[in-house]
């Protein structure tokens with residue numbers, strides 16, 4: 001639809017100004033038309049436009065706006081939110097080097113130097129001939145094979161300066177990114193392509209997910225059960241969400257099922273953005289049928305006919321594999337109308353590719369992103385189970401949670417409940433990386449101690465372990481007896497190991513820079529406060545801090561936790577708080593007593609005091625053991 005907000009010339013081209021290339025309206029219209037001119041498919045539209053024109057230029061946004069009945073500002077709001085979209089022209093090949101701390105410790109600097117030397121450009125630049133752009137990006141989910149990079153849709157892993165140089169030379173010689181993987185790339189199956197690019201590193205297969213899995217056992221049982229019986233089984237199993245928060249899955253499904261609206265949705269959260277986490281990548285590659293089976297069972301339980309698989313943009317190399325699996329299941333009557341021949345059992349899934357934004361893992365932001373909006377969290381309540389995607393009841397679960405649910409329906413709730421510990425039932429996938437001999441995936445029942453895991457992975461000389469990624473907890477050797485359970489050390493899966501040579505302040509500073517980069521910017525304490533925290537850590541790194549700065553770190557952290565709208569801000573100070581608690585000497589060793597003991601730093605507590613009083617929110621008191 002053209003709402004007449006943009007002028008179109010007789011030749012079907014528009015020019016937003018006389019010296020800008022005209023925009024081919026017909027081509028933009030065709031792209032939008034492929035997605036039904038639906039504003040909720042804005043990410044897909046922007047991806048296609050960017051693929052075609054190498055950027056999302058202002059005049060292009062006008063054209064998209066007129067096709068989707070939005071304003072240009074709304075389109076620009078989406079295009080500028082996601083880091084994988086660019087408003088200025090990118091190279092025909094974009095190399096995104098993973099800049100995670102694990103990559104840095106594994107030799108990223110030399111890999112960057114090799115790329116820069118051969119390509120003749122610096123990180124952040126595009127070559128003058130428009131052939132190639134070189135950039136860095138936060139964790140791309142390859143920490144077990146760092147350093148890693150995305151080259152358009154192709155993944156390169158375990159890079160060395162030599163392999164980086166060879167890849168850059170091949171690209172300079174005009175070879176395609178796919179040819180870096182194999183000269184037979186196009187003959188390989190989608191699964192073969194995925195595993196050629198990325199090792200799965202399954203080091204320990206447990207009884208539930210990575211051991212033998214009978215085909216469709218869960219779905220075959222579920223079709224003979226009433227929705228309430230399915231929900232009872234999931235509840236009795238004790239399954240809790242594997243995305244980090246650990247909410248009881250059966251209860252979530254029950255809430256959604258109890259909502260009497262005519263549409264319900266099931267969304268799989270495959271955003272997996274927490275640095276150090278890569279377990280969902282392995283499930284998506286090795287157990288895609290089990291995942292879709294779990295989503296289909298959830299759909300039957302809550303009465304959903306529509307589902308979305310939200311795949312992080314960094315995992316675009318898995319898109320074809322997943323689309324193939326969806327197509328195969330449609331053919332086999334496992335998706336679509338009358339699933340397994342059952343009248344009225346209808347469910348299908350569309351894949352939504354994300355576009356490089358960690359915040360989109362937060363379920364409200366994930367829903368916003370699925371709706372074609374900037375990935376901003378939503379105000380809660382209402383919760384997604386009542387009013388989620390497009391305002392309808394929506395179940396959002398992690399990839400691993402859906403896979404577990406399918407196995408529970410296949411093998412029985414008691415079987416699952418018997419594994420693990422009280423309150424943490426079943427198995428858990430741990431993504432282990434960093435300073436150990438055998439990084440990779442370990443499927444273990446809940447309840448192992450950190451020591452036991454470290455022995456398994458060849459990391460017994462660890463000095464520190466980051467449990468749960470940057471938003472989790474960093475512990476030292478005196479806490480390695482603690483258990484990996486929801487009640488002790490909860491984790492969405494990330495276990496990052498650091499040996500005694502690593503600089504804790506460097507790690508903390510990196511994690512704070514990550515949160516600064518990934519804050520959606522909606523709340524001032526998160527947007528501004530994390531910048532101040534990062535700066536304060538830099539002060540410690542430079543040896544310019546006073547003991548009073550430790551109080552400043554605690555006060556400011558407390559304020560950010562207290563006043564942030566979503567889980568990102570509520571956990572972003574954790575790298576600081578957990579290291580202050582578990583590694584106090586690291587801070588004490590580099591702080592010098594000030595002459596007068598007066599802080600010269602900005603006091604955000606006082607600055608927001610007025611607002612807090614108006615909002616009737618109490619002040620956060622830093623007295624709890626937040627790692628418990």
Ligand SMILES: Cc1cc2nc3c(=O)[nH]c(=O)nc-3n(C[C@H](O)[C@H](O)[C@H](O)COP(=O)(O)O)c2cc1C
Nearest residue numbers: 241242243269271272273361362363397398401567
């Ligand atoms: C900043 C932030 C990022 C998150 N990222 C993810 C993610 O990548 N994957 C995920 O499953 N859950 C993530 N979560 C948790 C989700 O909000 C939500 O709790 C989860 O998808 C629910 O699924 P589950 O009950 O199966 O765990 C994130 C939460 C926050 C606050």
Ligand code: SF4
Nearest residue numbers: 520522523526566569
């Ligand atoms: S806490 Fe941070 S990420 Fe969350 S809504 Fe506020 S600004 Fe955005």
